[in-house]
Amino acid sequence: MPLLEIKDLHVALDDGAEIVKGIDLTVESGEVHAIMGPNGSGKSTLAHALMGHPAYTITSGEVLLDGSSLLKLAPDERAQKGLFLAFQYPYAIPGVTVTSFLRSAMNALRKARTGGEDDPIPIPEFRKELAAATEKLKVPRELLGRYLNDGFSGGEKKRIEILQLALLRPRLAVLDETDSGLDIDALKTIAGGVSDLVGPEMSAIVITHYQRILNYIRPDFVHVFAGGRFVAEGGPELAEQLESEGYDAYLPEASNGAR
Ligand code: ADP
Ligand code: MG
Numbered sequence: 001m002p003l004l005e006i007k008d009l010h011v012a013l014d015d016g017a018e019i020v021k022g023i024d025l026t027v028e029s030g031e032v033h034a035i036m037g038p039n040g041s042g043k044s045t046l047a048h049a050l051m052g053h054p055a056y057t058i059t060s061g062e063v064l065l066d067g068s069s070l071l072k073l074a075p076d077e078r079a080q081k082g083l084f085l086a087f088q089y090p091y092a093i094p095g096v097t098v099t100s101f102l103r104s105a106m107n108a109l110r111k112a113r114t115g116g117e118d119d120p121i122p123i124p125e126f127r128k129e130l131a132a133a134t135e136k137l138k139v140p141r142e143l144l145g146r147y148l149n150d151g152f153s154g155g156e157k158k159r160i161e162i163l164q165l166a167l168l169r170p171r172l173a174v175l176d177e178t179d180s181g182l183d184i185d186a187l188k189t190i191a192g193g194v195s196d197l198v199g200p201e202m203s204a205i206v207i208t209h210y211q212r213i214l215n216y217i218r219p220d221f222v223h224v225f226a227g228g229r230f231v232a233e234g235g236p237e238l239a240e241q242l243e244s245e246g247y248d249a250y251l252p253e254a255s256n257g258a259r
Helices: 043-051 075-080 098-113 123-136 141-145 154-168 184-197 236-245 252-258
Strands: 004-012 018-027 032-036 057-065 083-086 093-097 172-176 203-208 221-226 229-234
Touching: 004 043, 018 043, 018 057, 018 203, 018 229, 032 236, 043 075, 043 083, 043 172, 043 203, 075 083, 075 098, 083 154, 093 098, 098 123, 098 141, 098 154, 123 141, 123 154, 141 154, 154 184, 172 184, 221 236, 229 236
Parallel strands: 032 203, 032 221, 083 172, 172 203
Antiparallel strands: 004 018, 004 057, 221 229
C-alpha cells in the first residue's frame, strides 16, 4: 500500500476560487517527489490543503495515508499520523522559545503515540537529541533561546523548520520552498540533513521553484505544476530541463503547445 495517495484533488479558497484543479499523486515509502512550478501556480495551496489548513477547502477528491482518509482530520491529527509541513513562510510565536516549542511538539506526538497518556521526553534525552540536530544542521545555538521565528531572518526560519523535521521524524515531509532564503552553504547543510533522513522511514515531497535543492535531495520523480495541475511528469532530468528552459512552455496560456 502506498504511503500517500492523492486522488483527483481539487482545492478552493474561501471566496470559491479553485486553485488546485485535479491532482493525482502516489508516494511510496522512501520516495522523494519534487513538485516544481512557477510562482502563483498553487503549490503552497496544495501543501496547506494536505496539512488541513482551514483557509483551503478541499472541494473534491481524496487524500489517503496508509489507505485511510486524512480529510476529516485536524492538522494536529494529521501530524500524529506522520505528516509534516515545512512552511514557505513559517509563523512566528512571540512568547514561546524555540526550545520549548520543540519540546512541546515532541511531547504532543509522544502523547498521541501512547494513545493519549502523557509520556514527556526526559529532559536529558531531549537535550541530547536537540544538541545533535542543531550541530548537524548548523543551527546557531543562540536561536534556541529566542522566541520562535520572532525577528528571524528568512534563512534562520528555514533552519528551524528543518530542525523540527529532524526532531519530529515524520513519515512524510512536505518541504515548501525550503530553499528560498538560504544561501548556498546553508542550502547544502539543510538539504543534506533532509536527504539523510529520507529512507524507508521517511518520504519527502520537495516543492521548489528552482532545481538547485534537488542536487542535494535527489528526487525519484519530478512533477511540473502549472495552473493548478500537473502538466508534465518525469525523472530528475526533467528538473534539469526546467532549469535551462524555464516554465514558459508549461504556462496555461501556452497549454495547447505544451501538452
Ligand atoms: P505558489 O505556492 O505556487 O506560488 P500559492 O498556492 O501560494 O502559489 O498561490 C496560488 C494562488 O492562490 C495565488 O493567486 C494566491 O494569491 C492565491 N492564494 C493562496 N492562498 C491564499 C489565501 N490564503 N488567500 C487569498 N489568496 C490566496
Ligand atoms: Mg508557494
